[in-house]
Every structure is written in C-alpha cells, then in structure tokens.
Amino acid sequence: MFIKEKERIPLSRFWTSRYLLTLCIGLIVIAILSALWIRHTTLENRLHIMELLTEDMANQITNTGEIGPHPDGEGGFPERRHWMDLESDPFVYIIKSDGQIVSSNRPMGPLENQVKKEWIQSEASVQKRKLGENNTYFYLVKAPIAVDEDTVGWVMMVESENVLAKVKQEYTLLAIMIISLALLGWVAIYLLTRRLSRPIKEVAQAARRVQDGDYRIDLPENNKEEEVYELVSSFKDMANRLEQLESLRTQLLAGVTHELKTPVTSINGLLQAVNDDVVTGYEAKEFLAISLKETEKMRTMVEDLLAFNSFAANAVPLSREQVNVNDVVKNIVYHWSISQEEENMETRVSFLESAVQLEVDVIRLEQIITNLLNNAMQAMQAGEIQVNLSSDTNNVFIDIEDNGPGIPFEEQLFIFERFYRGEGKKYKTRGLGLGLSLSKMIAQAMNGDLCLKQSSDTGTIFRISLPK
Template identity: 60%
Template sequence: MLIKNKRRVSLRRYWTSRYLLTLCIGLIVIALISAFWIRHTTLENRLNMMTIMAESMADRIVSAEDEGPEPGRNDFFREKEGEKHFEIDPFTYIIDTSGAILSSNRPGGPMAGEIHSSVLENDDTIQQFTLSDTRFYVVKYPIEIDGSTLGWVVMFESKQNLSRVNQEYTQLAIMIIGLAILGWAAIYFLSKRLSKPIQEVAKAAKQVEEGNYQIDLPNESKEKEVHELIHSFKEMAYKLEKLEALRTELLAGVTHELKTPVTSISGLLQAMKDEVVTGEEAKEFLTISLNEADKMKKMVEDLLAFNQFAANAFDVNMEVHDINDVVETAVYSWNILHEDMKINLTKLKSPTKVNVDPIRLQQIMTNLLNNAKQAMENHQEPVINIRLQEDSSQINIDVEDCGRGIPKDEQPFIFERFYRGEEKKYKMRGLGLGLPLSKMIAQVQGGDLTLLSSSQKGTTFRIYLPKNNS
C-alpha cells in the first residue's frame, strides 16, 4: 500500500495563514453588516433632516407672512447648512392647497407645474413615490396660519442620493483593513513565539536521536505548557543519558557475572584433569564447581523467565483464593529456610477473595523477602513486617524491613532490568532482574509493585492486587 507524502508546513505558516483566512472572512461579514447598517442609518438621518428643514422653512414662511411680504419668494432657500452637513440638496417646492407650485429652489426637478395629487392626499409626513422607475422619498410639511393651511413645503430626493455614503465607507474600509493587518501581525508574532521553542525541541530531539544527550534548551518561556514541554524534554534527555550509561555498564556487569562462574568451573575442572588436586581436595573442587554451575543456572533461568514475561510467552494460572491464606503460605515457606529472621504478619480481619496465581505471588514475596534480608545484614534485630490492607477495589500487601534503605539517587532505577545498586554490585552475585520480574508478574495479574518509601530506617514495597468482586 503506497502512502502519499503530505507536504508539511511550518507551525507559523500554518496558523498564520488559517488565522488570516478566518480573520478576513469574519471582517468581510462584519463589513457587509456594517455597510448595510450605515446605509440604513444614513437614510433615516437624512429623512429626519429633510423633515426638520421642511418644518423650518414652513416656520420662516409663516413669519414672513406676518411681516407682510408675499410667500414663496426665493429668500426662503438661502440656508443650506443642514443640506451641506448631510451632503444632500433635495428638490424643494412651496405649493398651495391645490398643488400648484408657487416657488422652488431650482427649476425642473421631478415635478413640474403641480405636485401629484397622491402626495397631498396622503397624511404621512414622509412618503415614498415612484417616478420613471426611480424611487423618491417625499417629505411635506404644512404652512399654517391661525389654524388654516395655506400651502405646503414639499421636498423630493431620490433614495439613491439619500443612501449614498462615501466618507463612512472609506472610514469603514480603513478600519477593516487596519484590523486585518493588526490581527495578522499579532498572530504572526504569537505563532513565531510559540513555534520557536517547539523548533528548538525538535532539533534537540534529532540530536538525542543521533546519540548526543548534551542538549541546551533555554527555558525562559512564560507560557506554562511550553515551559513544561521544555522541562519534560530536558528531564527525558537526562534520564535517557543515564539509562544509556547504565545499559552499557549493566551489559558489562551481566557479561562479567556469567563469565565468572564459567571461568571458575573451567579452572577447577582443568586442575582436576591435570591431577593438580586429588582425593578429598578434588572432591572439594568438584563441589565448588557444582555450586558455581548452580549459580549460573539460576542466572540463566532468571534471564529466560524475564524474556518470557517480556514477550508475553508465560503461563499464569489465575484462581480465586483467600489472600490471607496465600500470603501466609508464602511467608511460611520462606521462613522455614530463614529461621533467623523474625516476621510479623498482619492479616485482614475477614477472608477476602482475590483472583491470583498463588505460585507467581509467592515468587514476588520470595524476592521481596530476600531483598529485605540482604538489606538487614549485620542488623542486631532483623525484623520484617508484612501488612495486608484493603480498600473498595484492591488489596495492598506491604513488605517493610528495618535495613539501611535504598540510596535516593538509585530509587528511580530499581525496576530497570539488569540494574544493581552500588553495594549489591560488589557484594552479591546476580543479574538485577528480581524486582523488574516481580513487577511484571504483578502487572500480569492486574496489579502492580511499587516502592512505597525508603530511608535509613528501612524500606517498604507495596504489592497491589485487585479484589475479586464476582
């Protein structure tokens, strides 16, 4: 099956382009809504202004009538402040009650001779009127003296002129373009700030992949997630470096551990073959050779058992048992061979069923008890405390000794395969597979094995096992 190589883009380019696209779409929508709102508001404002202008003109005509001059003279069309302010210059007519035009601000216009009767018959101050496929707005205001209507001030202007907006659209366009540039610049610099530490981590990962763990990552980022990413990566690189050094050291240690008994056996048997030793001394050499062979056999068995668990090729016979009985049997079997050790066992108050492989659990207990005994060498009163506790979902088995404890810098690695502490490395033979194998056995049974605490006063390991709720 062929997998097409997808083109990869940088984080900065990816987010900047998509944010810019989203920003542009959003701003276009806002611009359209704003343009519609500006057009609608401008139309309403100009119609209101035309109404005020018509009313003002009617008032001036009435005032002039009281003073004596004839109504309808062109002096009434002199004031244009409102028209200039709102960029409008409507056709303005002064008409009598019959609709005849007495005066206008300029000749021609949509009406000639007289105003259409439909305008006068309609009582609305603001009306719409269609003439020659052009939509006009009509504003009329009565000229009244002593309650009698002498005529009307009528203003005509097309809807197109009333809705025309130039300056506002220009300002809106400048604002929208400014927001787009500002938004793009903001996301560009923010993406750059975010992508820079990620690029540095990617380069450092490549460096680690090539086997160089000496990385230098500045961690001055104020963002919590970026800070945690860099900190976690540096910790990972440090642990990988330490594990790589341990792997090399442990491989040499395992080779030495297997080579030592082979060398001893070879030397002893060669001495017997060459008859360097005879009689009782030869038997003693033979006994030593057999002991060395047994030790090597045990190490090889540990390797095979660990490989089986690591490859999921193992047999686990899960059965329902009372956890008190299983632990008590395991402790009793071990204590028979180590009568010098005092063990305090605290069982659960009532029988509690668990789904467990008793042989595998005994294997874990044996390993923990052996480690506890080794930790308490030369102790005046060696005591091992074993406590069973339970909660709603699991059983806890604590194995506590009063030994010298595990050094703090060694604690994170005790469950690593082939790891052996500095003291064990030189005092005791072995491959360092006891705790890793025990942890795997516990996990296969649905539980776990952890180091609960360790200090100079002693060490406590805890086995977790799930309850059988069926």
C-alpha cells in the same frame, strides 16, 4: 509504490496565513454590515432634516400670509444642501391644496408641474415613490401650510434615494479602520506565533540531537507561557533521565556479561583440572560439586532472563484462584524459612484480623514474596524480617520489612530498573538485577503493584498491593 510525503509548513506561516484569512473574511463581513448601517442611518438623518426644513419653510410662508417664493436666497429659496452635507440641493416645491405647483427652487424637477392628489392626501409626511422615466426611487417630504387652521398648501422637498444615501467621508474612515485592523491583527499574530514557534523549534532540534545520542541539552527556561515552560522543562528532564538510563544500561550490560561469564569461566577451569587429572579422588569430586553449584547458579540466571522476557512480552498466562490471603502468606513464609540455613535470622508474620479472599496466581505471588525475603536476608547479617498484612476498602497490602542498613537515596529511583544492582550489592551477591523488575511486572499482571514504601538506615519496607 512510493507514498508522496506531505509538504510541511512552518508554524509561523501556517497560523499567520490562516489567521489573516479568517481576519480578512471577518473584517469584510463587518465592513459590509457597517456600510449598510451607515447608509441606513445617513438616510434616516437626512430625511429627518428634510422634515425639519419643510416645516420651517411652511411656518415662514404662513407668517408672510402668501403662498409664493420665500424672500430669502436666490429665487426666494434659501440654500439647504449644506445642512444635509449633499453635493446638490434637494428639489423644493410650493404646492397648492389641489396639487398645482406654485413655485420651486429649480425650473425642472421630478414632479414636473403637477403633484398627484394621493401623495398630498397621504397622512405620511415622508413617502418613497418611483418618479421620472427611469422609475428612480425618490423620497417626498411634505409639511402643510396652514392659515387659520386650514391647510391652503404644502411645502414639499424631493430628493432621490441614491443622493440621500450617498456617503463618502464615512466610507473612507471605515476603509481606513478596517485596513488598520487587518494590518494590526496580522502583525500581532505574526509576532505571537513567532514567539510560540521559537521554543517549539528549539525543542525539535534538541529532540534530533537526543535521537543521535547527544543528551546534553541546554534549553532556556525563561518562558512566561505556562504550557511552553512545561514543555521545555519536561523535555530537559526527559533528556537527563535518558542520559542516566543510557549510562546505566551500559554499566548494566557490562555487569550482566560479567555475571554470566564468571560461572562459565569457573566451570571451565574446574572441569579442565578434573579432565587433565590435575586433581583426583576426593578433590575431583569436590571440583565436580562446585561445578554443579555454579551450573545451578547460571541456570537460575538464564531462567530469570527467560521469565523476564516472557512477562515483558505478556506471554505468560496467570492461573488465578480464590484464596485466603492469611493462609497463603503463612505457607509461603513458612516454606521459605525452613529452606534457610541462617540461624541468626528470624521471620515474623502479622496477619489480618478477618479472612480476606483474593484472586491471585499463588505460584507467582510466592515468587514475589520469596524474592523480597531473599533481598531482605541479604541486606542483614542478622536480625528480624517482619511480614505485615493490612488492608483498606479496595486493596490488601503485604509489607516485607527488614532492619538492614537501607538503600542509598540516590539508588532508590533505579531499583526497579532491569539489570540494576546497587553498589552495596554488586560485589556481595551474584545475580542479574532482574528480581525486583520481574516481581513488579508480576504484581502488575495481577492488577496490583510493588513499590518501595520507605528506606532508611534503620531498615527497608517493600509493599505488595493486591486488589480485593
């Protein structure tokens, strides 16, 4: 059964399309709300102007002392539509107090010849009513005509809601603004996404080159964005590190092959000489003893390989027990000291002032300390190895210090790499270069750690950290 692979979309198209969709939806909502707001404010403003006009006309009629057509303009009514930016004039009526229409600016209108008394008697100066055969909503705006403080009539201005709320220019400007914002937003997100996707695409192409084994990566680091800069610089550091490790792996593989091949060749030559009676008697026994010693060395290297693979696969259970760290370290150092043949090597231990209990695998801890002591001894021709115990609130520290020439700075980053052996040690001692790697894995399996505390031309200090 084949699983169909999902189609991959370029980053620029993916984000641009989604941003544009979101932007359009947002702008449409804003446009609708803005149009409603424009309609509402336009209606309110025009109604207010109608109130002012009716009051002005009522005052002019009051000043003439007559209820009739105003002398200004055609038909006695001044043209008011331009004041309110309308395409047609509102209906203007002069009405007696009983509701009879005296005159109007047009012969026909929604009020016909009579005005209902409740419209006149209403205290509201602006009223919304349904008029005409189509029951269209009209706004009625009235102002009283007063003579000697008595209301003798009314000036009423009438216009439909659709005409009053009709807007053209504002909607056009709103549409231009919305479309401009949409285009500007699309261009902005396209340019920003393109700028962001370019370094990501370059890193992806570089990753494919690393996958093919080409670690020579040249990526620009002039990015202003902090996250993009960290991505590019981290990837370049990773590629350089992989290149170093790949080169190291090739060298180490050749070294491991040589280390295993040397004892086999030596044993084969010695046994062949004994078998062919090239040597006899005492010399034959000596050749056999050398062969046994080489076999023991090879067995130790194979055991190191097996142990390392077991710890790497988390296949080795730890046998933890509560122990006094002072007593354990004292016994380990003592057993190691009596097994050494070097007479010009001295070992000293500095214990904790008070007893501290640890939960550790004693055999594995002995393996770590023994390996560090062996490394310290190999680093010195003669001198003193110092084992110092210290502690803080949460951990106990075991420092193994020698006064050898130290580890070169350029090799310090690789000493815990599997199969790594420094230049100074590679040709002096036999081994696979798994000691420190295995020791660090054992320490971490006991929830602790092993690290290089310091190294200089006056000596080296390794530190074992174990939790209380």
